[in-house]
Amino acid sequence: MNSDWYYDDFNQIGTDFTDIKEIESYDQNMSVRDFDYEANEILELLHIDKSSIVLDIGCGTGTHASIIAEKCNHIYAVDASKEMIIYASKKYTELSNLDFFHASFLALPPNLPKLDAIYTLIAWHHLPDVWKVESLVKMNSLLKDKGRVLIRDTIYDFDPIAFKTQIAKWLEYGNSLGNSIGDSFKTQVKEEYCTYAWLVEPMFKKTNFKIISKSNKQTLNTNRIVTIYTIQKTGKLNEYKSSK
Numbered sequence: 520m521n522s523d524w525y526y527d528d529f530n531q532i533g534t535d536f537t538d539i540k541e542i543e544s545y546d547q548n549m550s551v552r553d554f555d556y557e558a559n560e561i562l563e564l565l566h567i568d569k570s571s572i573v574l575d576i577g578c579g580t581g582t583h584a585s586i587i588a589e590k591c592n593h594i595y596a597v598d599a600s601k602e603m604i605i606y607a608s609k610k611y612t613e614l615s616n617l618d619f620f621h622a623s624f625l626a627l628p629p630n631l632p633k634l635d636a637i638y639t640l641i642a643w644h645h646l647p648d649v650w651k652v653e654s655l656v657k658m659n660s661l662l663k664d665k666g667r668v669l670i671r672d673t674i675y676d677f678d679p680i681a682f683k684t685q686i687a688k689w690l691e692y693g694n695s696l697g698n699s700i701g702d703s704f705k706t707q708v709k710e711e712y713c714t715y716a717w718l719v720e721p722m723f724k725k726t727n728f729k730i731i732s733k734s735n736k737q738t739l740n741t742n743r744i745v746t747i748y749t750i751q752k753t754g755k756l757n758e759y760k761s762s763k
């Protein structure tokens with residue numbers, strides 16, 4: 520049971536993914552992405568095979584999870600929006616090794632088995648930085664030894680002095696895609712908790728992960744805005760004993 524000071528990450532910040540209109544338009548707009556490419560990248564970087572137990576956090580409409588389900592033993596897909604989980608479960612009913620749960624980074628389903636791999640795509644930035652660290656602590660405890668995590672997210676990989684120029688370029692690109700995609704990029708920048716690569720990298724180290732790979736190579740023109748990390752658990756975190 521969490522204390523009342525603990526962050527409630529079921530509350531949507533920025534884009535409201537509990538709104539069915541928002542979910543439908545997200546599903547439609549995401550056709551600009553190459554899901555097969557992204558899913559193959561996950562399979563490869565996380566070494567997922569037919570024996571792997573996998574967790575997708577912030578699964579959205581479930582497209583990646585449905586592709587990965589074909590290649591792994593079992594996949595759990597969770598999202599903080601109950602409406603998103605209902606939408607995804609209706610879309611992918613036929614896969615017996617894919618389970619959807621209404622759950623979040625900080626409130627994952629109890630009794631999950633030990634995991635080989637976790638991935639999270641464009642969702643981690645919904646947590647403020649301190650709570651990103653807390654989510655890594657939780658991921659560490661759920662993973663098997665040497666388990667891997669892939670994080671693809673809006674993580675700025677440039678120096679602070681380039682901030683205005685890089686963001687302006689990204690928003691211009693978003694606007695060129697139409698369908699209010701530029702507006703959703705703007706919401707991420709303005710209202711959600713996108714952060715810098717040079718801030719998250721020490722977070723990985725502190726929570727006993729090492730960086731296996733880092734890439735800015737994109738299927739969309741989001742160079743230095745979206746970063747993909749593969750990290751690997753290097754050991755358990757020791758229980759903290761407070762001194763009086």
Ligand SMILES: C[S@@+](CC[C@H](N)C(=O)[O-])C[C@H]1O[C@@H](n2cnc3c(N)ncnc32)[C@H](O)[C@@H]1O
Binds near residue numbers: 549577598599
């Ligand atoms: C931009 S969508 C990405 C969905 C999907 N991963 C994809 O790549 O298309 C972000 C998703 O993260 C979910 N989300 C936001 N905060 C979350 C949290 N704290 N825990 C789990 N899911 C969260 C939202 O409800 C939404 O479905």
